[in-house]
Amino acid sequence: MLEIAPDRDVQTVITTFEVTPGTCDDLLDELREAVANHIRHQRGFVAAALHVNDARTRVANYSQWRTREDFMAMLRGPDMRARHRRLHDLCRGFEPVMYEIADTFSK
Template identity: 30%
Template sequence: MNSPLILINVFTVAPENQQRLVELLTKATDESVKFIEGFISSTLHKSIDGAKVTMYAQWRSREDYENMRKNTGASPYLEEALQFAKFDMGMYEIVKVFNKE
């Protein structure tokens, strides 16, 4: 079995807009993204200083992720987020998982 595609998306935002971005990304995932073919999971994080929001997401494949980006139901959320946040996306593959034994 192939490893999933891992996305680590870091948004930089003014602290007064951090909660707005968290709510927007939550809405995007709950209403659209999680229903798209190939979505596995995502975890949303916010920085203690209020300046960043990070989403760790797993997709079955790069193709599935690319299809999500083309999905008209998902794209308006990212467009809205980019009006008040800077977006830095990274695609990764899992090399090793460490667990407490």
């Protein structure tokens, strides 16, 4: 379950993709397929969420992993290396960045 809280023992990865409105849906389809059929089955995967801005020029993938090593092992696997080549064809670039949750706020 995706839960954002500083006391959770997870690593957070936010990956942003620069796209055009014409390639946004194609990228989302590729990401949905990757998460549903491969990424969510990898060791250490906790949860993921896809976000798209209203101009359809940016897509963000928020994911949580048990450890940094689990995330890096998924990225380095042969399946993901092939998927990264397809993702590069659909966007101007993307960058996964690992974060620690510093704090949360709610109403």
